[in-house]
Amino acid sequence: MPKTSAGILPYRKNGERFEVLLVHPGGPFWAKKDLGAWSIAKGEYAAGEEPLQAALRECAEETGYRPLGPFIPLTRRKQPSGKLIDVWACEGDWDVNLLVSNTFPLEWPPHSGKLLEVPEVDRAEWFVFDEALRRILPGQRGFLEELRERLTGHGLDPQGGGV
Numbered sequence: 001m002p003k004t005s006a007g008i009l010p011y012r013k014n015g016e017r018f019e020v021l022l023v024h025p026g027g028p029f030w031a032k033k034d035l036g037a038w039s040i041a042k043g044e045y046a047a048g049e050e051p052l053q054a055a056l057r058e059c060a061e062e063t064g065y066r067p068l069g070p071f072i073p074l075t076r077r078k079q080p081s082g083k084l085i086d087v088w089a090c091e092g093d094w095d096v097n098l099l100v101s102n103t104f105p106l107e108w109p110p111h112s113g114k115l116l117e118v119p120e121v122d123r124a125e126w127f128v129f130d131e132a133l134r135r136i137l138p139g140q141r142g143f144l145e146e147l148r149e150r151l152t153g154h155g156l157d158p159q160g161g162g163v
Helices: 051-063 129-135 138-152
Strands: 004-014 017-025 041-044 084-091 103-107 115-119 121-128
Touching (some): 004 051, 017 129, 017 138, 041 051, 051 121, 084 138, 121 129, 129 138
Parallel strands (some): 004 084
Antiparallel strands (some): 004 017, 017 121
16 A cells, blocks of 8 residues: 655645645755755545645644644645645745754664654745746646646646746
């Protein structure tokens, strides 16, 4: 049985454009990675656990943000790793300066026996869709494309400025 994750994809309207909230993973491995490294706030859940509740828990653990909904279910997507991800979008306007992430122990450098306590997420930012598509992990792009289609009625912005 493949692993499953669930997440929340907040969006907001800023002037005439929509923006989505993405998170950047913490720790030394991700420290200098940017394009193709950002993610939807999400995490694994166990069989029998309600996916939306897991998504809300993971969003709060990774960011400190607790969205209220209503929640728009997006199409479940299989990642290159084989993991299945369930995502819900919701409108919200959260201040990224309030970011508080849980931490985890990481052996770094690998095989050194030294443990570092690192945040799951080291930063969060709002991006217009086109920029978010550049930043997000490739396997998660479909969630952004689906949300943009639902919010605007069209896909890619031919002028590249985001929607």
